[in-house]
Structure formats: structure tokens, C-alpha cells
Amino acid sequence: xxxxxxxxxxxxxxxxxxxxxxxxxxxxxxxxxxxxxxxxxxxxxxxxxxxxxxxxxxxxxxxxxxxxxxxxxxxxxxxxxxxxxxxxxxxxxxxxxxxxxxxxxxxxxxxxxxxxxxxxxxxxxxxxxxxxxxxxxxxxxxxxxxxxxxxxxxxxxxxxxxxxxxxxxxxxxxxxxxxxxxxxxxxxxxxxxxxxxxxxxxxxxxxxxxxxxxxxxxxxxxxxxxxxxxxxxxxxxxxxxxxxxxxxxxxxxxxxxxxxxxxxxxxxxxxxxxxxxxxxxxxxxxxxxxxxxxxxxxxxxxxxxxxxxxxxxxxxxxxxxxxxxxxxxxxxxxxxxxxxxxxxxxxxxxxxxxxxxxxxxxxxxxxxxxxxxxxxxxxxxxxxxxxxxxxxxxxxxxxxxxxxxxxxxxxxxxxxxxxxxxxxxxxxxxxxxxxxxxxxxxxxxxxxxxxxxxxxxxxxxxxxxxxxxxxxxxxxxxxxxxxxxxxxxxxxxxxxxxxxxxxxxxxxxxxxxxxxxxxxxxxxxxxxxxxxxxxxxxxxxxxxxxxxxxxxxxxxxxxxxxxxxxxxxxxxxxxxxxxxxxxxxxxxxxxxxxxxxxxxxxxxxxxxxxxxxxxxxxxxxxxxxxxx
Amino acid sequence: xxxxxxxxxxxxxxxxxxxxxxxxxxxxxxxxxxxxxxxxxxxxxxxxxxxxxxxxxxxxxxxxxxxxxxxxxxxxxxxxxxxxxxxxxxxx
Ligand code: SF4
Numbered sequence: 105x106x107x108x109x110x111x112x113x114x115x116x117x118x119x120x121x122x123x124x125x126x127x128x129x130x131x132x133x134x135x136x137x138x139x140x141x142x143x144x145x146x147x148x149x150x151x152x153x154x155x156x157x158x159x160x161x162x163x164x165x166x167x168x169x170x171x172x173x174x175x176x177x178x179x180x181x182x183x184x185x186x187x188x189x190x191x192x193x194x195x196x197x198x199x200x201x202x203x204x205x206x207x208x209x210x211x212x213x214x215x216x217x218x219x220x221x222x223x224x225x226x227x228x229x230x231x232x233x234x235x236x237x238x239x240x241x242x243x244x245x246x247x248x249x250x251x252x253x254x255x256x257x258x259x260x261x262x263x264x265x266x267x268x269x270x271x272x273x274x275x276x277x278x279x280x281x282x283x284x285x286x287x288x289x290x291x292x293x294x295x296x297x298x299x300x301x302x303x304x305x306x307x308x309x310x311x312x313x314x315x316x317x318x319x320x321x322x323x324x325x326x327x328x329x330x331x332x333x334x335x336x337x338x339x340x341x342x343x344x345x346x347x348x349x350x351x352x353x354x355x356x357x358x359x360x361x362x363x364x365x366x367x368x369x370x371x372x373x374x375x376x377x378x379x380x381x382x383x384x385x386x387x388x389x390x391x392x393x394x395x396x397x398x399x400x401x402x403x404x405x406x407x408x409x410x411x412x413x414x415x416x417x418x419x420x421x422x423x424x425x426x427x428x429x430x431x432x433x434x435x436x437x438x439x440x441x442x443x444x445x446x447x448x449x450x451x452x453x454x455x456x457x458x459x460x461x462x463x464x465x466x467x468x469x470x471x472x473x474x475x476x477x478x479x480x481x482x483x484x485x486x487x488x489x490x491x492x493x494x495x496x497x498x499x500x501x502x503x504x505x506x507x508x509x510x511x512x513x514x515x516x517x518x519x520x521x522x523x524x525x526x527x528x529x530x531x532x533x534x535x536x537x538x539x540x541x542x543x544x545x546x547x548x549x550x551x552x553x554x555x556x557x558x559x560x561x562x563x564x565x566x567x568x569x570x571x572x573x574x575x576x577x578x579x580x581x582x583x584x585x586x587x588x589x590x591x592x593x594x595x596x597x598x599x600x601x602x603x604x605x606x607x608x609x610x611x612x613x614x615x616x617x618x619x620x621x622x623x624x625x626x627x628x629x630x631x632x633x634x635x636x637x638x639x640x641x642x643x644x645x646x647x648x649x650x651x652x653x654x655x656x657x658x659x660x661x662x663x664x665x666x667x668x669x670x671x672x673x674x675x676x677x678x679x680x681x682x683x684x685x686x687x688x689x690x691x692x693x694x695x696x697x698x699x700x701x702x703x704x705x706x707x708x709x710x711x712x713x714x715x716x717x718x719x720x721x722x723x724x725x726x727x728x729x730x731x732x
Numbered sequence: 733x734x735x736x737x738x739x740x741x742x743x744x745x746x747x748x749x750x751x752x753x754x755x756x757x758x759x760x761x762x763x764x765x766x767x768x769x770x771x772x773x774x775x776x777x778x779x780x781x782x783x784x785x786x787x788x789x790x791x792x793x794x795x796x797x798x799x800x801x802x803x804x805x806x807x808x809x810x811x812x813x814x815x816x817x818x819x820x821x822x823x824x
Contacts, residue, residue, distance in 0.1 A: 347823035353740040357791045419823035565820035566789035581800045611822040
């Protein structure tokens with residue numbers, strides 16, 4: 105019996121048949137798949153086959169909470185979203201802040217699964233154990249800010265609204281989903297999956313109290329953790345300066361992407377987009393996710409930049425559409441970020457695609473004739489803004505860019521060097537030459553190019569996991585243990601994304617042991633840190649098997665991008681190139697994946713031995729829960 | 733000889749300045765420079781661990797190049813060198 109943290113209920117909505125049902129699960133299932141991304145991985149793996157079109161009715165879109173959303177704790181204003189990714193065709197997942205996670209839990213569900221395709225635009229209204237498919241024809245075409253305002257006004261001002269704008273409607277393959285105009289399910293094209301289902305929004309309101317196994321214990325444990333986290337230097341620094349404070353130091357240490365990762369330094373430019381200029385010029389205020397004590401998100405209050413109804417640009421955005429394109433015009437970055445947020449397109453892939461396009465333009469492979477007269481010149485904020493519009497609307501060459509980097513390279517063969525991607529998804533604003541711990545997440549993340557799917561940069565920076573034996577990191581340019589750390593941090597990150605929880609708290613001194621203690625108080629379990637790592641390992645392994653089932657060949661895909669195989673000549677990472685083959689080999693050995701394929705023994709150890717056979721997997725999952 | 737030191741992010745607050753010049757003896761190393769700079773327990777704790785070793789998480793550049801490309805913390809300094817000291821940054 106589930107004692108706390110879960111209702112044991114999944115809301116199941118088939119938009120084609122308009123059938124709404126519930127699936128249930130028990131404690132053994134919960135302890136195996138945990139929630140959030142783990143739960144979503146289980147569901148998507150069961151229902152998606154190699155023949156499933158990511159933008160067809162057969163794709164399965166999951167929004168999943170974890171046990172933390174049952175408790176009112178800082179960092180728990182999060183949620184996971186997953187499906188087969190339209191950008192890569194492989195595993196797709198995003199984790200974001202916003203009210204959707206806590207509201208969904210309070211509405212009486214651990215997750216909502218959406219299948220099929222509505223005949224005309226709809227939104228889903230979920231309220232205290234009930235759900236209803238409603239007409240959204242009048243909302244189609246509105247941007248995320250307009251949609252959110254209209255739904256809050258017409259349905260419930262206190263409801264969480266997660267929606268798409270024109271980018272999602274137009275099936276931009278890197279469209280995101282906006283949560284209350286504050287957090288974004290950014291990666292993989294989850295917004296395009298929503299668009300393909302004619303689903304404009306989820307509107308969720310809950311007033312039920314989720315069960316907690318031991319409320320007293322939770323408050324006792326949490327009180328001590330919270331006091332420690334509040335006092336941590338990182339908490340104060342993150343609250344005071346936000347993510348933009350990383351731009352200038354990372355230009356200095358070589359991590360920042362500059363000119364599509366081809367340039368070594370950009371000192372004056374970085375100073376024009378990072379703090380303190382960023383904070384002063386934009387008159388920045390904190391804008392935390394629900395219940396967060398840090399609030400790294402930023403709100404712009406300088407009227408000169410209005411309307412700025414969404415969050416200010418964060419580090420990844422400043423890196424990918426700022427320094428990556430050599431744009432030092434903060435106003436242009438703010439404007440493009442606001443457009444991307446309203447239109448719901450991911451700013452990391454926006455920067456990746458435009459990095460490729462600007463480099464093609466520099467080499468004469470794209471000309472003004474292709475771009476309706478727009479000069480795609482490095483540093484052009486005007487080009488950034490106009491191209492953001494064209495991509496969201498799929499106008500002109502924007503229609504090509506909206507297909508993502510692999511389609512772009514197919515269109516202009518021989519330009520792979522300009523495409524910084526893995527599985528077709530742009531890598532984040534973290535140059536792996538500067539922190540070799542980033543190698544695995546850059547080349548072997550199950551969701552494709554990523555800076556977060558195992559943030560082993562933390563290992564290089566001394567944020568450690570002593571509970572599971574990681575008591576020492578290694579220098580950022582030392583190959584030792586980088587593959588091992590790549591594997592373990594990936595497991596832990598998926599554990600976090602299943603709780604689900606904001607990983608920034610890890611840097612505020614909230615340890616793996618703390619997380620497990622809170623989990624146990626919420627659920628009544630006796631999970632150890634070692635079991636937590638195994639939970640994460642199981643989830644990553646399932647995603648890898650999913651990708652193998654979708655046709656991925658790891659030896660072909662898990663390869664360092666050509667640009668990162670040559671060193672910078674100057675700057676904080678000059679002369680350094682990670683020996684990625686050795687790191688990848690150590691990663692696979694740690695995972696017990698021969699050339700990226702999990703061994704039978706590993707699958708058995710993780711309780712996934714039926715995964716080798718797709719049919720057997722479906723049968724196994726079907727036994728785990730029953731649908732009405 | 734004189735060298736210039738640039739502090740980044742939280743270290744600006746810890747050391748109370750964004751950049752400063754430091755007078756050192758001929759042949760001084762980065763370790764000597766750090767010992768000179770760390771004139772309070774708080775400064776020292778921000779750069780060195782309990783055993784007196786440089787914290788791995790601190791990134792140091794000499795004239796914009798990583799000190800790992802020279803002799804690490806034993807790297808010799810010369811007149812006019814610019815040393816950058818960066819604490820761990822976790823934005824992502
Ligand atoms: S630290 Fe930032 S991302 Fe994390 S919960 Fe707080 S505001 Fe959201």
C-alpha cells in the first residue's frame with residue numbers, strides 16, 4: 105500500500121476517442137520507477153514503438169510528478185515531461201519549474217498521459233480528481249502569455265497553465281511548453297508533441313492534500329536541511345546575482361560558447377551581457393519557482409524593455425543566443441528571449457541552429473537570397489530577432505531551421521562542423537573542452553545534446569557524492585574518473601528528476617543523504633543512497649534501451665562533435681581537448697554497457713531483463729498497473 | 733615585481749575588490765601570490781582546503797591561460813602577469 109508521496113493514480117487521456125480513464129499503480133511500482141522522469145520513462149517505453157511518429161497520434165506525452173510534489177518543500181515546484189522526441193526521434197524529456205507539478209499532485213494524480221490527436225484545438229482542464237477536454241479553437245494562434253491570461257481569466261485565476269504558442273502549433277521540432285510564463289519544458293520538442301495533438305494547454309487546479317507517510321519526521325528533517333541550505337554561500341549568491349553572474353567568469357575559464365564554439369575569448373562582449381551590467385540595466389528582480397528560497401529566475405522591471413511578461417534570459421539563453429552568436433546587444437537578446445518564450449521555442453536549440461546558419465552565411469553557403477534579405481552576420485541582434493519570428497512561423501528559411509540541426513546539415517551537406525549537436529539536439533552552453541566532466545553529457549546523453557543529463561561538471565567543481573563513494577573530484581583537465589563520474593552523475597540526476605527536485609539545491613549543500621531522508625519521510629520507505637543511485641541507473645538504462653529500440657547505434661552517435669576535438673588557442677581552456685574515447689569507454693564499462701548496449705546481467709540486476717524484447721517489455725509493464 | 737589579480741563572482745566579495753596589484757619578490761609562484769592574498773581566515777578558506785591544498789574547484793588563469801598548462805600552483809610569475817581567480821559556478 106502506498107503510505108505517502110503518491111496517489112497511485114495516472115490520468116489517461118486519449119484525445120482521439122475523447123476517452124478519459126485512470127491507471128493505477130502500487131507501492132512496488134512506485135519504488136521501482138519513483139516518479140517524474142522515471143515514471144514517464146516507464147510509460148513511454150511501454151507505449152511507443154519504432155513505428156510511432158513523434159508527431160503522430162501514437163506518441164505518448166507524459167507529465168509526471170514525483171513524491172516531492174506531495175510535500176510543500178523548497179525546490180519541489182517542478183515537473184517532468186516526456187515523449188518520443190520530434191527533434192531526435194529518440195528519447196525526449198524536459199524538467200521545468202512552474203505550478204504544474206504541485207497542482208497536478210494536489211488535483212489527485214501523479215501523472216497525466218496524453219495519447220491520440222484531437223480533431224480540433226482543445227485544452228485539458230484537470231480539477232480535484234476530474235478531467236475534461238474543452239474546446240480551445242479561440243485560443244489557437246495566441247502566444248503563451250495571451251493563452252495563459254485567457255485561461256486564467258476564463259477558467260480559474262489560481263490554476264496552473266502549461267501551454268504552447270505558435271512554435272508548438274507549427275510543430276517546430278524544438279518547440280517548448282510554457283509553465284505560467286515562468287518555467288519551460290525546453291528540450292526535445294515537447295511543445296511540438298502538444299501541437300501535433302491539437303492540445304493547446306493543460307489547466308490544472310488542485311486542493312486535495314496528498315498523503316505523507318510521516319509528516320512529523322518530514323518537518324523535522326526538512327527544518328534542518330532548509331536552515332543549512334538558506335545559509336549556504338551558493339544560495340545567497342544565486343539569489344542575489346542569478347544565473348547571469350556566470351557569463352563573465354565562464355568567458356574567462358573557457359566554458360562559454362563563443363561564435364558557435366569556434367572563438368577563444370570575448371571579454372568585452374561578455375561584460376555587456378553578464379552581471380553586473382545585466383542586473384543594473386534590466387533592473388532585475390528575483391522570480392523564484394514556487395516555494396523556492398533561492399530564485400535564480402529573473403524578472404525584468406526596467407520599463408524600457410517592456411513588454412517583458414516572461415522571465416529574463418538565463419545563463420543558457422545568454423550563452424546560446426548571446427555569446428554563441430557574438431551578440432552583445434542585451435536588448436536584442438531580451439527581445440528574442442521574450443519572443444521565444446511567447447512563441448514557445450527552446451532558446452538552446454534556437455542558438456544552435458542560428459550558430460550553424462550564421463557560420464554557413466559567413467562561408468557563403470547561405471546568402472541573402474535564401475533569407476529574404478536578412479544578413480546572418482555574427483553579432484546581429486536584428487538577424488536573431490527576425491529569425492526567431494521566421495522559425496516560429498515556419499516562414500521562408502525559418503521552415504528549414506524549424507526542423508533542427510540534422511535537417512539543416514542534410515540540406516547543406518558538408519556542414520556538420522557547424523552543427524554542435526548530439527542525436528540532433530544542440531549541446532548546451534557548456535564547452536566540454538573547458539570541463540572534461542561534461543564529456544559524457546555532451547556526447548552520450550540519452551536525450552541528445554545536453555548540459556544537464558548528468559551534470560558531471562559538478563564533479564570537476566568539487567560538488568561530490570560521498571554517500572556513494574565519490575569523495576574526491578579530479579581536476580577539470582584530468583581524464584581520471586571522468587567516464588565514471590559521467591555515469592554516476594547521470595544516474596543521480598535522473599533520481600533527482602524523478603523526485604522531482606531542483607538540482608541547484610545540491611550546490612546549496614543539500615546532500616544525497618538529505619534527499620533520501622526526505623523521500624523516506626514522505627513515502628515511509630527505507631531507501632539508501634546506494635538504492636537511490638540504482639533507481640537512477642535503472643531509469644537511464646531504460647532510456648538507453650528505448651533509444652536502441654528506436655534504432656540508435658551508440659558507436660555511431662556517441663561521438664565527440666568535430667569542433668570539440670580541436671583545442672582553443674587562447675583563453676581559459678587553451679590547448680585542452682578531452683580524450684573522449686577513453687572517457688566514453690570508462691562510462692560504458694561503469695554502466696556495464698558493451699559499446700553502449702546494456703548487458704543481460706545489468707538488465708537482470710536492475711529488474712529490466714524483459715527490456716531486451718520489446719513485446720516482453722509491454723507485457724511486463726501491463727502487469728504493473730491496470731487501466732480502467 | 734608587480735602582478736595584477738582579478739577576482740571573479742563571489743570571490744570579489746570575499747577579497748573585497750574586483751582587481752588589485754600585488755608586489756611580490758622575484759621568482760614568486762602562484763602559491764606565493766595566494767599566500768599573500770589570503771590575509772584573513774575567510775579568504776584562506778575560500779581558496780585552500782583544510783590541509784592547505786588549493787581547492788580543486790578554484791580555477792586560476794595566468795595571462796588568460798589555465799595554470800594547468802604551466803606548473804599548476806608552482807607556476808612562476810613575472811612582472812606584469814595578470815592572474816584570474818574564479819570560484820565554482822553552477823548555473824545551467
Ligand atoms: S533555484 Fe532556480 S530553477 Fe531551482 S527551483 Fe529555484 S528558481 Fe527554480
